[in-house]
Amino acid sequence: MDIDGLSGARLERLLSDQKLVDQTVAIALSVGALSERTQQLLRTEPLRDVLMDNTTGMAEELYKVLGK
Amino acid sequence: MAQIWGQVRKRMMRGSKFRLWFLGLGVVLVILGLIGIDNAVAMIWLNTLVSIATIMGIVIALVQFQWTNRNRQEDLNNKRFDYTKQALDYYVHEIIPLLDYDLAAFDAKMKVEMAKYMSHYNANNRELLEYLVISDLLTKFDPDINDFIENQVNLMGRLSRLSGYFYFDKVNQKQVLSIIGYRVQGYYKHRGIIASFSLLQERTHINNYLTVLVAVGQYVNTRS
Numbered sequence: 001m002d003i004d005g006l007s008g009a010r011l012e013r014l015l016s017d018q019k020l021v022d023q024t025v026a027i028a029l030s031v032g033a034l035s036e037r038t039q040q041l042l043r044t045e046p047l048r049d050v051l052m053d054n055t056t057g058m059a060e061e062l063y064k065v066l067g068k
Numbered sequence: 069m070a071q072i073w074g075q076v077r078k079r080m081m082r083g084s085k086f087r088l089w090f091l092g093l094g095v096v097l098v099i100l101g102l103i104g105i106d107n108a109v110a111m112i113w114l115n116t117l118v119s120i121a122t123i124m125g126i127v128i129a130l131v132q133f134q135w136t137n138r139n140r141q142e143d144l145n146n147k148r149f150d151y152t153k154q155a156l157d158y159y160v161h162e163i164i165p166l167l168d169y170d171l172a173a174f175d176a177k178m179k180v181e182m183a184k185y186m187s188h189y190n191a192n193n194r195e196l197l198e199y200l201v202i203s204d205l206l207t208k209f210d211p212d213i214n215d216f217i218e219n220q221v222n223l224m225g226r227l228s229r230l231s232g233y234f235y236f237d238k239v240n241q242k243q244v245l246s247i248i249g250y251r252v253q254g255y256y257k258h259r260g261i262i263a264s265f266s267l268l269q270e271r272t273h274i275n276n277y278l279t280v281l282v283a284v285g286q287y288v289n290t291r292s
Contacts, residue, residue, distance in 0.1 A: 001253055001285025007278055008266040014196045024196045033184040038204045047200070054203035055271040058217050058264070062272060065225040 011051075021047045151238040158230060159248050166223045167255050173212040177205060178260055202263045220264055224277050231279035245287040248280075253288045256281060 004010045015021060025042050028034055034042070041050045098117070103110065181201045189197050205213055233239045256262065269275050 001256055001281055001288065002262050003278070003282055003285055005262040006256065006265045006269070006281060007275065008269040010195075011199060011266045011270060014199070020193055020196055024193050024200060027185060027188045027193065027197060028200055031185055031188060033181065034200070034204045035207060038200075038207065047196075051199060051203045051267055052271050054207050055267045058206050058221065058268055059271045061217055061221040062224060062268060062274065065221050066228070066274070 015048050148238065148240055151233060152240045152243055155230060155233040155239045155244050156247060158226075159244075162226050163223070163230065163248075164251070166219055166226065167251060169215075169219045171216075171258060171260065174205075174216045174260055177210075177212065178202065181205065198259065199263050199267065202260060203267055206264065206267075216260075216264075220261065220268075224265070224268070224274075227277035227280050228274070231276050234283050235276075235279050241283060242287070245283060249284050249287045249291070252281070252284045256284075 025047055029039060029042055032039065038050060038054060041053060045053070099114075178201070181204075182198065185197055185201070206217060233244070234241060256265075269278075
């Protein structure tokens with residue numbers, strides 16, 4: 001069981017490597033295959049915020065399921 | 069008349085109140101008897117009686133404690149059995165249908181999206197790129213993605229509930245894990261699920277479901 005991955009610990013580690021983050025954002029923008037909205041966010045916001053913003057819809061569904 | 073008195077006396081003898089009164093009367097008589105004899109001898113007798121009564125009290129309390137403890141342990145074992153059955157029923161009826169969800173449509177979309185970056189990514193940045201691509205997929209108004217989100221969210225909610233049985237140590241964990249372990253472990257090897265779970269965990273800080281997943285991981289590791 002990849003608890004490191006499931007718990008978000010690995011994502012945290014990846015996001016803490018600024019060089020890796022910059023490289024990833026540069027590739028994503030150069031390929032241009034992401035949705036327009038995500039690309040727009042990537043240009044102005046840190047990668048962590050973009051990832052969290054993209055997950056908002058799913059988080060709202062989870063809150064509904066858990067009755068929060 | 070003598071017959072009626074005999075029956076009354078038998079009933080009185082059986083009653084605990086009567087026995088208590090009888091014992092009390094006995095003690096009073098002994099004390100009165102001791103008052104009649106020499107003071108020093110009476111003190112020796114009284115001290116002996118007090119010591120015996122104290123020891124008997126302690127012994128009775130210990131026996132009572134042991135008896136109550138054994139009964140409580142039996143109750144707990146019975147409850148544990150009930151909760152184990154309840155947890156397994158919950159898993160079979162509420163969680164297995166969600167684990168049966170076909171991930172082929174999601175896999176296909178992920179593969180198509182990742183293929184666009186094939187000439188750019190390497191071993192270092194592939195994983196973070198995958199997180200970004202999956203997060204982008206989650207925002208799309210696509211029936212397959214919506215199904216995936218609904219499935220994952222429901223699964224997370226139900227695993228959180230199942231985790232309660234583990235967190236409060238209410239079930240025979242080995243028994244439950246031997247039934248759910250391999251199935252759950254197999255499901256959570258999927259990259260897309262690991263990524264979407266960790267993104268959601270980062271976003272919401274809800275991680276109750278991890279209790280059961282950690283237990284599954286440990287169980288499967290010890291068995292393999």
